[in-house]
Amino acid sequence: MTSSFPASLAFPNDYDLRPLGKPMPVTERVSRWSTDQGDVAVKRFTAADSLRGAREAELIAFLGSYRDDAYRVQSLIRTTTGKTSTEHDGQRILVTRWEAGTHRPYDTYSAAEWACLGRCLASLHARLDEVTTPSPDTLSLRLGRIDAEAELLRLEPSSLFIPEHVGIDSSSVTRYLAVCRDMFASCYARAIEAFPFDDTEQPIHNDFNQFNYLFHAGLPPLIIDWEASIGAPREFEVVRCLNHLPLKNATLARSFLAGYLSLRPLHADRMRWAVDVSCVMHATKHWVLEGWIAGRAGFEERLRGAMEMVSMLARERNGLADFYIQCVGDAS
Numbered sequence: 001m002t003s004s005f006p007a008s009l010a011f012p013n014d015y016d017l018r019p020l021g022k023p024m025p026v027t028e029r030v031s032r033w034s035t036d037q038g039d040v041a042v043k044r045f046t047a048a049d050s051l052r053g054a055r056e057a058e059l060i061a062f063l064g065s066y067r068d069d070a071y072r073v074q075s076l077i078r079t080t081t082g083k084t085s086t087e088h089d090g091q092r093i094l095v096t097r098w099e100a101g102t103h104r105p106y107d108t109y110s111a112a113e114w115a116c117l118g119r120c121l122a123s124l125h126a127r128l129d130e131v132t133t134p135s136p137d138t139l140s141l142r143l144g145r146i147d148a149e150a151e152l153l154r155l156e157p158s159s160l161f162i163p164e165h166v167g168i169d170s171s172s173v174t175r176y177l178a179v180c181r182d183m184f185a186s187c188y189a190r191a192i193e194a195f196p197f198d199d200t201e202q203p204i205h206n207d208f209n210q211f212n213y214l215f216h217a218g219l220p221p222l223i224i225d226w227e228a229s230i231g232a233p234r235e236f237e238v239v240r241c242l243n244h245l246p247l248k249n250a251t252l253a254r255s256f257l258a259g260y261l262s263l264r265p266l267h268a269d270r271m272r273w274a275v276d277v278s279c280v281m282h283a284t285k286h287w288v289l290e291g292w293i294a295g296r297a298g299f300e301e302r303l304r305g306a307m308e309m310v311s312m313l314a315r316e317r318n319g320l321a322d323f324y325i326q327c328v329g330d331a332s
Helices: 047-064 111-128 139-144 148-154 170-193 234-242 250-261 268-283 286-293 299-331
Strands: 030-035 038-045 086-088 091-097
Touching: 038 047, 047 091, 047 111, 111 234, 111 250, 139 268, 148 170, 170 268, 170 286, 170 299, 234 250, 234 268, 250 299, 268 299, 286 299
Parallel strands: none
Antiparallel strands: 030 038, 038 091, 086 091
16 A cells, blocks of 8 residues: 555555455545455545444354345455454444346336345345344434424525526526425325334335346346435335335336345335325435535436426326336235
């Protein structure tokens, strides 16, 4: 290492790996390193996010300890003492084998690929049913932490300075906030009142989407980034995974559900609730708008996607719930 390389980003010495050269940044948290035993991904969490990092490492290790051809996850590298992660210079660090592959937008997936993703998620859920340590965060806890009155105020356009960025004008953002506000007001109470509290809220990925599928030759794709995992009913993750796909292409959405339901059931009586909760989560996903306001790279595309999704969900959420109830009911 050269003296100009930050010590806080040095390769952790808790692993039986010898780095060869400097790392290649991949994301804000992940860097790629060449070592004497092949390339690895080093993921770093600040002290504030240390528990999330430790939980991600534990889940990857747990999922990778059991062979299931229906899903693939990263291969965790343990420390020299057998730990799933380590602390180094005030950071939580986990190391995995570097995996080749490509990310693809969801609208390029074939029906067979959607069916494969459905089977993949069902298999992951089945394996995660066996986790014995409670999730440090759960969907019920997150819903309970929402202050509805404060949320409605936060969604008022007057509460934000909305810049005139090229590509998206302030009037579009104002309409987006109004839709989010109305959708939250319509769905929040039902999301709380109908929560299935008899559910054990076993771990879910909680970010099972195109940004975390790594495609390669053959199926299934590799599922990455488990840092957002929480405990939640499985119906919620299925709805969040498909988002507005049933409204854009019901045939492909049915392929996913058929794949999932071929391996494990869903509760038809929870599907309307799951749509309501999904709408609440989309309405309160402030980081997308905040990233665009800050002018961060790539956030114009993310905000456009959020605007389209929220608009469709708000307009057609009752039909969306009916779609799920019919598909799940027909499979039972």
